[in-house]
Amino acid sequence: MAVIVALVCALIFSVSSLGNGLSSNYYEKTCPNAEAAIADAVKKAFANDKKVPAAILRMHFHDCFIRGCDGSVLLKSVGQNTAEKDGPPNVSLHAFYVIDNAKKAVEALCPGVVSCADILALAARDAVVLAGGPTWDVPKGRKDGRVSKASETRSLPGPAFNxxxxxxxxxxxxxxxxxxxxxxxxxxxxxxxxxxxxxxxxxxxxxxxxxxxxxxxxxxxxxxxxxxxxxxxxxxxxxxxxxxxxxxxxxxxxxxxxxxxxxxxxxxxxxxxxxxxxxxxxxxxxxxxxxxxxxIKMSSLNGGQEVRLDCKVVR
Structure with a gap:
């Protein structure tokens, strides 16, 4: 447990300063229609499945609570590495296809520009809005992480926590x-x-x-x-x-x-x-x-390094 706590503290220390680099107009010139494309993908999924907002919001929480909001929860397990999405607290996560569809739509507009981490953060906001909740201006500019380990999901807050x-x-x-x-x-x-x-x-x-x-x-x-x-x-x-x-x-x-x-x-x-x-x-x-x-505060933590072309695999 001490190792996990130390790891989390180190990660927060390293990513907190990067959160200030986010901005509401980050894609204003490089991909001005990105948000509309993401919102459309979430809306289409919601039309077929009313459980999508809960799924996307939970996915965003679980992403941010491990290594900051870096899209590491989206990566698939490869070789000997078991990724976050296959860790015990995350096996019930679903609707990853919504993020994949949004990524495809955004890549068609501006290849290699918008991170999967930003897409997930924006999709979470859009999901809340579709469920009747509030809207907000999502700060953007996150980068995607290259590390995803199921073992780190043990640090997620659990339903039995005091x-x-x-x-x-x-x-x-x-x-x-x-x-x-x-x-x-x-x-x-x-x-x-x-x-x-x-x-x-x-x-x-x-x-x-x-x-x-x-x-x-x-x-x-x-x-x-x-x-x-x-x-x-x-x-x-x-x-x-x-x-x-x-x-x-x-x-x-x-x-x-x-x-x-x-x-x-x-x-x-x-x-x-x-x-x-x-x-x-x-x-x-x-x-x-x-x-x-x-x-906004939670989703501003980010420690990623790249913009993935496919949200499931490291570039």
Missing amino acids: ISQLQQSFSQRGLSMEDLVALSGGHTLGFSHCSSFEKRIRNFNATHDIDPTIHPGFASSLRSVCPAKNKLNNAGATMDPSSATFDNTYYKLLLQGKTLFSSDQALLTNQKTQQLVSKFASSQKAFYDAFVKSM
Whole structure:
């Protein structure tokens, strides 16, 4: 664990200074129609699959939390190297085809100019917008990384993290407690498999079969979709009832004990984060404003070296 922490700290130190080199008009002269092409690719995918926004947003988070936002999560495993996308926390990532399609469209406009890392950052913004969330001006100029190791995905924050582990994970990446709470709002989108929350609803500890912080009725509904000794790999639950819509429902449910992960519930165990949860639950605008600020901050970390011609392989 100490090695992982040291590695993450070193990476953040090395990439933080590069984030300032990003700019909103980076492709203004070299590829002025890039953003429109990316938005069109995401929109076409969304028309066929409403789960695309959740998939792209999660993919962007998982990319940025390893080596900065360098598109390393997009690389495929080669030879003896197992890439990030095949690491245990990432095997459920999907919709990589959306980024591949966007890359092809952009390459047709301006070959070798726009990085896969920038395409993923822009696609995440477009995905949030398509799901009804806020928009923002994405700083651009990221370069694509050449290293992708599944072993490094162990440093991703997990669904069973407590508040101390969450705080440490985010602070190592230069992110604050407010960033933690705001970015957790991304859990308003998508679906989770039973394995990520099963410990909360069955055999929780020596005293309680069910996590006492979870609403009893909600726990009962989860137990019905995740039966004991479940053999259904696709069994699970949506993150919230409006899981295709980007809104502040997540925070309202969190206050009711109706969110899936222990890491969600952990936000109520610290006074500062609890206050932010209440703030975002009562004001969707406050959540949107904070989310935009935190997304720009998170996605400005970049330590890449090149612009890939194919997002799946090193140039």
